[in-house]
Amino acid sequence: MRESGRTRRLLGLGARTGGALIRTRLGGQADWRALGEALFEGLSELKGPAMKLAQIMSQWDDLLPPDLAEELARLQRQAEPMPWADIRHTLVEQYGELDARFREIEQRPFASASMGQVHRAVTHDGETLVLKVQYPGLAEVLESDLAQVRRLMRLGRWFKVPQARLDALFEELAVSLRGELDYHAEAEALARYRARYAHLDRLVIPEPLPEFSGPRVLAMRYVAGTPLRELEEADHELRQQVAVTLADWLTEELFTHGELHADPHAGNFAADEAGRLVIYDLGAVIPVPEARLTAMMHLLEATLEGDAMAMDAALLELGGRQGQGAPLSLYRESAEAVSPLFQPGEQDFGDVRVHRRLRELSPKVWAAMDRLQPPADTLLLSRTLNGHYWNLVRLGARLDMHARTRALLPSAPA
Structure with a gap:
């Protein structure tokens, strides 16, 4: 979608949200479910800053209408993937002829996020990798998208969110998204964390593979795991083991190394078959x-x-x-x-x-x-x-x- 089309789509979603808020202010009833479905569909397609903001907002279940919060929460786990043809174009730019580098690349993504999606691939040596692929054109439209998101965030005042909080949230969002486009920095973070926490035998961090990586593709060894959000019904002992590992790791991160993994949504964590905690994404690490x-x-x-x-x-x-x-x-x-x-x-x-x-x-x-x-x-x-x-x-x-x-x-x- 061209930049002008993205802008119109974002403004349209903002207008629809504003209309719902005005109706409630005037004593009417807003169809929050329908609005949430429209936002889910639109933001799933647009990706980028607006989708990331909606993912953050979905955590505000103490402020948002429940039907709206529930629909926005789907962006954490069910976002529509970018068409394979667009992703393939980025991969060809990185690797040239794909058949020369890989035996197979799964067209259906392993995971879809706001800035990129992850595909499993198998090399000719039989090794399974995951390729984190940045959405095509996103870097070029990021600043324009952020400008539109700033306008959309003014609607937060209808939820009685103070302007200072909105401004701070926007700055946080902008810094985070610019950082998430830097796959070289994420590869360095993966390598640093693997070395730093090698003594934690119940923690697994995938190995980055520089020979398969580039500015818009980050390759890692594949580590299978059950997503954290699917562990709620798992055996208590397994859940407790994962929880203790998570708490131990966070404590060491903060008080020994002065850093913190800053994208804690449940899709970034899993448990492998041995009950070890797997951390998939280190695109957002902040100093403390x-x-x-x-x-x-x-x-x-x-x-x-x-x-x-x-x-x-x-x-x-x-x-x-x-x-x-x-x-x-x-x-x-x-x-x-x-x-x-x-x-x-x-x-x-x-x-x-x-x-x-x-x-x-x-x-x-x-x-x-x-x-x-x-x-x-x-x-x-x-x-x-x-x-x-x-x-x-x-x-x-x-x-x-x-x-x-x-x-x-x-x-x-x-």
């Missing part, structure tokens, strides 16, 4: 400066102590909190909602009472966002950790977070 991590641990410690004034001071340390800050009662409610997960002993991440309370609290936090004003990088870090939290919820994890965090808090003995 020590000063930022220390400030966040100050906030966690103040939260666990129920000290509203110390929580406010920690937000100032993080670089947020404007004017008079949030009401102290909101800090206290936040502490009461979070603290149960950090009580001594194993805590059940599947306990619906905990996330129900967090969901009930979320609109109040968002309403105070104009006064809290967390920096954009903190918002990305917070959203990422929230995504990993929900992965642990999906697994029904039982973890002793008190023991895991006790030595990491600022007041812990040296």
Whole structure:
């Protein structure tokens, strides 16, 4: 689709969304299911920034109408693939004659995402690879798409999302998408993570293959696995093993190496036949400066102590909190909602009472966002950790977070 056609399509979807919002404001009824279906169909075809934004929005199930959130969530797992002819064109640009390099390439993608899709391939030596192929022309239209997405995001104010939050979300989205186009950086991240976490025998990271990779194709050895989203009905022991590995890896990422995998949607993780955690995508890895991590641990410690004034001071340390800050009662409610997960002993991440309370609290936090004003990088870090939290919820994890965090808090003995 040419750039002008993409722009018209995006504006049309925005107009339809705006119309639904206006009807609800005027006391009418919007067909959120129909709107969600239209957005799913349109964004599945367009790919790119708008699809990525919708995937992020689908996680806001505490704010969006349920029918709309449910349809947008399909973009995480059922997005329509790009036609094979378009993908083949990119592969031919990379490899030349495909039959000379591969015995077989599956035309149906192994996975489809916002910026590219993954196809299995078999070399003439019989080795199975996966080829992550960037959508044709996406790099050329990215900035134009981002400009249209910024306009669409103004509709977030109808959901009472503060402008500061929308601006920060846009900057986060733009930086993330520009980074996801850099397959060389992702190949380097795969190699770095494989070396760094080689001692974690329950963690698997696919090996990048430079001899088959290029600017728009990233090749990796194929690692079979059951997607995390399909493990909810699996054996409890398997789910617990995967959850513990995920928690161990995230802790080491943050507190030893100062980095974090920043695309936590469930499709990026799986369990192999040995019950090991597989991480498929490292297109979004963010640095976490020590000063930022220390400030966040100050906030966690103040939260666990129920000290509203110390929580406010920690937000100032993080670089947020404007004017008079949030009401102290909101800090206290936040502490009461979070603290149960950090009580001594194993805590059940599947306990619906905990996330129900967090969901009930979320609109109040968002309403105070104009006064809290967390920096954009903190918002990305917070959203990422929230995504990993929900992965642990999906697994029904039982973890002793008190023991895991006790030595990491600022007041812990040296």
